[in-house]
Amino acid sequence: MFFSIGSINFKLFFVILVFVCIPLLIFGQLWYEKTTAAIENNAVQYSQDLLKQTNEYLDFYMNDLQQASVPLLSKPQVQSYLDLKKETSSRYERFIISQRIQEDAFAGILDGRSEIFGISMINEKGMQVHNYIKADGYLNMKEIRERNRELWNDVENLEAYQVLDIDVIHETPVLTIVRKVFDENTYDTSGLLIINLRLDKISDIVSEVTSSHFNDVWIVNDQDKIIYHPNPRELGGTFSYEHKSSYHENSFFINRNESLKTLRVYNHSSQTDWTMVASVPLGNIIDSLTTLRSSTMWIGLLLIGVALLFVGGFSFFLTHSLTHLQKLMKKVESGNFNIQRKKPLPFYRDDEVSSLYDSFYQMTEKLKHLIQEVKHSKVVEKELELKNRESEFQAMQSQINPHFLYNTLEIINSHAIIENQPMISKMTTSLADMFRYNVSNSKKIVTLSEELRQIRSYLEIQEERFDDLTVSIQCEEETAGHVLMPRLTLQPIIENAFVHGYEEHELNPEFIGIFGEKAPDYYKLSIVDHGKGMPAKTRKELNDAFYYNHDLPDGNKTTKRIGLINVHKRLHGNFGPPYRLKIKQSDDEGTIVEILLPYAEHVQDEKEE
Numbered sequence: 194m195f196f197s198i199g200s201i202n203f204k205l206f207f208v209i210l211v212f213v214c215i216p217l218l219i220f221g222q223l224w225y226e227k228t229t230a231a232i233e234n235n236a237v238q239y240s241q242d243l244l245k246q247t248n249e250y251l252d253f254y255m256n257d258l259q260q261a262s263v264p265l266l267s268k269p270q271v272q273s274y275l276d277l278k279k280e281t282s283s284r285y286e287r288f289i290i291s292q293r294i295q296e297d298a299f300a301g302i303l304d305g306r307s308e309i310f311g312i313s314m315i316n317e318k319g320m321q322v323h324n325y326i327k328a329d330g331y332l333n334m335k336e337i338r339e340r341n342r343e344l345w346n347d348v349e350n351l352e353a354y355q356v357l358d359i360d361v362i363h364e365t366p367v368l369t370i371v372r373k374v375f376d377e378n379t380y381d382t383s384g385l386l387i388i389n390l391r392l393d394k395i396s397d398i399v400s401e402v403t404s405s406h407f408n409d410v411w412i413v414n415d416q417d418k419i420i421y422h423p424n425p426r427e428l429g430g431t432f433s434y435e436h437k438s439s440y441h442e443n444s445f446f447i448n449r450n451e452s453l454k455t456l457r458v459y460n461h462s463s464q465t466d467w468t469m470v471a472s473v474p475l476g477n478i479i480d481s482l483t484t485l486r487s488s489t490m491w492i493g494l495l496l497i498g499v500a501l502l503f504v505g506g507f508s509f510f511l512t513h514s515l516t517h518l519q520k521l522m523k524k525v526e527s528g529n530f531n532i533q534r535k536k537p538l539p540f541y542r543d544d545e546v547s548s549l550y551d552s553f554y555q556m557t558e559k560l561k562h563l564i565q566e567v568k569h570s571k572v573v574e575k576e577l578e579l580k581n582r583e584s585e586f587q588a589m590q591s592q593i594n595p596h597f598l599y600n601t602l603e604i605i606n607s608h609a610i611i612e613n614q615p616m617i618s619k620m621t622t623s624l625a626d627m628f629r630y631n632v633s634n635s636k637k638i639v640t641l642s643e644e645l646r647q648i649r650s651y652l653e654i655q656e657e658r659f660d661d662l663t664v665s666i667q668c669e670e671e672t673a674g675h676v677l678m679p680r681l682t683l684q685p686i687i688e689n690a691f692v693h694g695y696e697e698h699e700l701n702p703e704f705i706g707i708f709g710e711k712a713p714d715y716y717k718l719s720i721v722d723h724g725k726g727m728p729a730k731t732r733k734e735l736n737d738a739f740y741y742n743h744d745l746p747d748g749n750k751t752t753k754r755i756g757l758i759n760v761h762k763r764l765h766g767n768f769g770p771p772y773r774l775k776i777k778q779s780d781d782e783g784t785i786v787e788i789l790l791p792y793a794e795h796v797q798d799e800k801e802e
Contacts, residue, residue, distance in 0.1 A: 209497070209500070213497060214497065236456070237456060237458070240407070240456060240458045240471065240473065241444060241458055241460065243407075244407075244458050244459075244460040244469055244471050245460050247398065247399055247410075247460075247469060248460045248462050248467075248469045250398050250401075251395065251398050251399075251412075251462070251465070251467075251469070252462050252464045252465060254394060254395075254398060255356070255464070255465055256464065258306075258370070258388075258390075259354055259372075261302050261306075262302060262372055262386060262388065264301065265298050265299070265301060265302055265386070266372070266374050266375075266386070268294070268297065268298040270290055270293040270294050270297065270298060271294060271298050271314070271374070271384075272377060273290055274290045274291065274294055274314070274316060274320075274322065274384075275316045275317075275374060275376070275383040275384045276383075277290065277316065277318065277320060287320065290322075291322040294314065294322050294324075295322065295323075295324045299312050299322075299324040300324070302388075303324065303326070303327065307327065307391075307393070308390060308391045308392075308393045308394035308395075309327065309388060309389070309390060309391070310325070310327065310328055310362065310365060310367045310389040310390065310391045311323065311324060311325030311326075311327065311328055311332075311337075311362070311388075311389045312324050312325075312386070312387070312388050312389070313337065313341050313386075313387040313389075314374070314384055314385065314386050314387070315341045315342070315344075315345050315384060315385050315387070316383060316384040317345075317382075317383055317384065319342065319345070321338055321341055323337065325337075328362075328363060328365075329363075330363060331363075332362070332363050333363070336362075337362065340360070341385070341387055344371060344385060344387060345385050348373070348382055348385055351371055351373065351385075352373075353372065353373045354370075354371075354372045354373075355370070355371050355372075356368065356369075356370050356414075356465060357369040357370070357371060358414065358416075358418055358420065358429065359418070359419075359420050359428045359429045360389070362389060365391065366391075366392060366425060366428050366429075367389040367390055367391055367392070368389070368390040368391075368392060368395075368420060369387065369388070369389055369390075370387070370388040370389075370390060371385055371386065371387050371388075372385070372386040372388075373385060373386075374386055392421055395412070395421050396421070396423075399412075399421070407471040407472065407473045409422070409423065409471065409472045410422070410423065410469065410470070410471045410472075411427070411432060411469070411470040411471075412467050412468070412469055412470075413432040413467065413468045413469075413470060414466065414467055414468075415466045415467075417431055417432050417434075418430070418431060418432070419431070419432050420467070432470065444458065444459045444460060444461075455472060455473070456472070456473050457470065457471070457472045458470070458471050458472075458473075511546070514546050514550075518549065518550065518553060521553065522553070525557055525560075532554070532557055616657055620653070620654050620657050636680060637679065637680060637767075638677055638678070638679060638680070638767060639677070639678065639679075639680045640673065640674050640675070640676060640677060640678075640793070641668065641673040641674075641676040641677075641678060641709070641716070641718070641790065642670065642673040642674045643680075644678055644680070644681075644682060644683050645666065645668060645673060645683075645707070647681075647683075647684070648683045648684060648687065648707070649666065651684055651687070652664045652687070652705060655691065655702070655705075659701060659702045659703075661701055661702070661703050662702045662703060662704070662705065663703065663704050663705075664704075664705050664706075665704070665705075665706040665707070665708075666706075666707045667706075667707070667708045667709065668707065668708070668709035668718070669709065669711075672709065672711060672716065673709065675792055675793050675794065676709075676716045676790050676791070676792060676793070677768070677790065677791055677792070677793050677796055678764065678788070678790050679760075679763040679764055679767055682760055682763070682764065682788065683707070683720070685756045685757070685759070685760050686720050686757070686760060686786055686788075687705060687720060688756075689756060689757065690702075690705060690720065690722035690724060690784065691705075691722075693724075693727070694722045694723075694724025694725060694726070694783070694784055695722070695724040695725075697725075698724060698725040700724055700725065702722075702724070703723055704721070704722060704723040704783075705720075705721070705722055706719070706720070706721035706722075707719070707720055707721075708721065714771070714795070715771060715772065715789045715790060715791060715792075716789075716790045716791070716792060717787055717788070717789055717790075718787070718788040718790060719777070719785055719786070719787050719788075720785070720786045720788070721783060721784070721785050722783050722784050723782070723783040724783060724784065725781055726778070726779030726780045726781065726782075726783060726784045727776075727779045727784070729779075731779075732776050732779045735757060735758075735774075735776055736775060736776055738758060738761070739761050739773045739774045739775055739776075740773070740775075742761075742762075742765055742770075742773070744758065745758060757774060757786075760774060761773055761774040764788070764790075768791045768796065771789055772789050772790060772791055773788075773789055774786060774787070774788055774789075775787045775788075775789070
C-alpha cells in the first residue's frame with residue numbers, strides 16, 4: 194500500500210526522481226553556463242544602473258548651475274554694464290558698475306560654490322569684468338581677457354548656453370561654460386557670461402556613487418574629447434571607443450580577449466550631450482556571485498537527498514488525513530451538513546492540515562447561513578428593483594417640466610413674431626437660452642465662451658428693461674474658448690451690480706462692462722459697473738476672504754457677500770490657487786470685480802502631473 198501506483202507516496206517519489214534528480218544530472222552543465230551568463234548580465238545591468246544614476250546626478254548639478262546663472266542676467270547693474278559704450282562712458286562710471294557687478298551680481302552665484310574657479314563677462318564693446326577671488330595665487334589676467342575676446346569673436350557659433358572643452362588656467366584644469374546675455378529691448382546678443390568651473394564637484398559626484406565599483410571613469414563630450422578623468426593627464430585627450438557599434442546598441446562592451454575579462458559601460462546624457470564611460474574587471478563583481486551559486490547548488494542537492502528520506506513517512510500521515518477529509522466532503526456534497534468536528538490524528542495539531550480541517554468545518558457552517566441569506570437577498574433585490582423604477586419615473590418627471598417651459602416660451606416667441614413684437618420675441622428667446630443653460634446644462638465646468646453666451650442673453654433682457662443701459666463685452670473669442678470657469682460664475686456678480694450697485698441707490702443702470710486680459714499664468718476677467726460701490730471696510734473683508742480662502746464672520750454675512758463668497762469658493766475649489774476673485778475698486782464712481790481664471794491646457798498639465 195505504501196508504494197502503490199495510485200498513492201501520493203509513489204507520486205511524490207516519482208516526481209522527485211524523474212522531474213528533479215534526473216534533470217539536475219542531465220542539465221547541470223547547461224544550468225551552470227546559463228547562470229554564469231545571467232550573473233554577467235546582472236553585473237552589467239547593475240553597472241549600467243550605477244552609471245546612469247551617476248549621470249542623472251551630474252545632469253541635476255549642471256542644470257542647477259545653469260539655473261543659478263539666470264537671475265544674474267536680470268540684475269540692473271549687469272544690463273547697465275552691457276549698455277555702456279567705451280567712447281562715451283567715463284572710466285569712473287565703468288569702474289563703479291564693474292565693482293557692483295563683482296560684489297553683488299557675481300557674488301550671488303559664487304557664494305556657496307567653491308567649485309567655481311572664476312567668472313567673467315564681456316560686452317559687445319569688448320569691455321570685461323571679472324571675479325576670480327577664489328583662485329589661489331597670481332593669475333595672468335591678460336590670458337583670461339584674450340580667451341574671453343576669442344569667445345566673443347566666435348559668439349555667432351555658440352549656443353545660448355554651452356559647455357565648452359577643458360581649459361587650463363593657472364595650472365588648474367577648468368571646464369568653460371558660456372551663456373549669452375540678450376538685450377532686454379532688442380533681444381540681440383549684447384554680452385557673454387563665462388564661468389570657469391573646477392572639476393572638484395564633478396569628481397565628488399562621480400566618486401560618491403562609483404568609487405566602490407569602477408576602477409576608471411571617463412566623461413567624454415560630443416567631440417569625443419575627455420573632459421573628466423581621475424588622471425589629469427587624460428584631460429583634453431581624444432577618447433577611443435572599442436567597437437563603437439557596441440556602444441550605440443548595448444551601451445556596454447566586454448573584452449573577452451584578455452586573461453581577465455574587462456567590462457566597459459557607457460551612458461549618454463541627452464541634456465549635457467556627454468557620455469560617461471566606466472571600466473571594471475568583470476571578475477571583481479561576479480566572483481562572490483559565482484561562489485554563492487556553487488554553494489547553493491551543493492546545498493540544494495544535499496537537501497533533496499534528505500527530503501527523499503522523510504517524504505515517505507510524511508506522505509503516509511498526509512494521505513490518511515486527506516482521505517478522511519475526502520469522505521467528509523462527500524457527505525457535504527450529498528447535502529448532509531451535520532458533521533462532527535473531529536481531527537484524524539494528533540500529529541496535525543497546529544499545522545496546515547489542521548487549518549484545512551478548521552476551514553472545512555467553518556465552510557460548512559457558512560454554507561448553512563448562505564442558503565438562508567440567498568433567500569433573503571432575493572426579497573431585497575425585488576425591493577431595490579421597485580425603488581429603481583420609482584427613481585427613473587421621478588427623473589422622467591423632472592425632465593418634463595423644463596420641456597414644458599421651453600415649449601411655452603417658444604409659443605410666446607411665435608406669437609410675438611406674428612404680432613410684430615420684436616422686443617417680446619428677443620426677451621423670450623434670451624429667457625429661453627438662460628433657462629436652458631441654467632437647468633439643462635449638466636456640465637460643472639464650462640469655457641468662458643459658453644458663459645459669455647449665457648450672460649449675453651441675460652444682458653439683452655436687461656437692455657430691454659433699461660433704455661439707458663450700455664453693455665460692453667471685450668473678450669477675444671479664440672482665447673475665451675480656452676479659458677475654464679465654473680458654470681454660472683458671471684451672472685451672480687452682474688446681478689449684484691444691478692441690485693446693489695444701482696437699484697439700492699435708486700440709480701438707473703447705465704453701464705455694464707466685461708473685459709478680458711491675457712496673462713502668462715491666468716486669464717483676468719474684469720466686471721465693471723458705474724453704480725455706487727460698497728464701503729471700504731466691506732471691500733477689505735471680502736478681499737481678505739478671497740485671498741485667504743475663508744468664510745466671513747457670522748455677523749457680516751449678507752446675501753450680496755454670501756453670493757460673492759460662493760462664486761469664489763466654487764472657482765477656488767475647482768482649480769485651487771491662484772484662481773480667485775478680487776474687488777479692485779468699489780467707490781462712488783463704480784465697482785470693478787476681477788476674476789482670475791485658468792487656461793484649459795494648464796489644468797490638463799496639472800492633472801497629468
